Amino acid sequence: EVQLVESGGGSVQPGGSLRLSCAASGFSFSVYWMAWVRQAPGKGLEWLALINPSGSESGSVDSVSGRFSVSRDNGANSLYLQKDILRADDTAVYYCARGKDGSFDFWGQGTLVTVPS
């Protein structure tokens, strides 16, 4: 069974940093693209970042480029999102998702990050 479990969320002061993790199991993690998506309170889904199977290529949305970086450890079956210079509008539930055929076919339950204003 495919499972994605996010962790690392919590409350962090503005300007602070946080590293989210996503533990993958039930599939060959090293052959899949992986992504991060977030949902702010009362808002819609926002795609954040994508990384290729080897970790050599990635992309991110302009609003977080330079502040967030995505990485992965295929040996540990884990995906990461390093978030720096956090702002109040980064408050959201952060999901990791598996990429397949130009879509995201499995998602984790999400982890909540709160940045007080």
Add this chain to the structure above:
Amino acid sequence: QSALTQPPSASGSPGQSLTISCTGTNSDVGSYNYVSWYQHHPGKAPKLLIFEVTKRPSGVPDRFSGSKSGNTASLTVSGLQADDEADYYCCSYTGGYSYVFGTGTKVTVL
């Protein structure tokens, strides 16, 4: 990259059909057949309904169907059921390892 445009809400009675539109540009929906649709019940993980414009993953009922014309994609839900009440999002590849989601549509089953 601006979010794809979806109607904020849609509704229908059980057994009826409804269609949700997703309007982008010729830089996203109009250029790629990597349009997908997701169902999101609050507090749960989003669920993939449609990928590559028209394809359904294993386990998704054929009541859900997708299409695209030009810069607009659509999701049709036939035979509405109470459990279809959820938020629905479209998503498109935009090139250069990037994607964009739609603004979301809240579906109410009357």
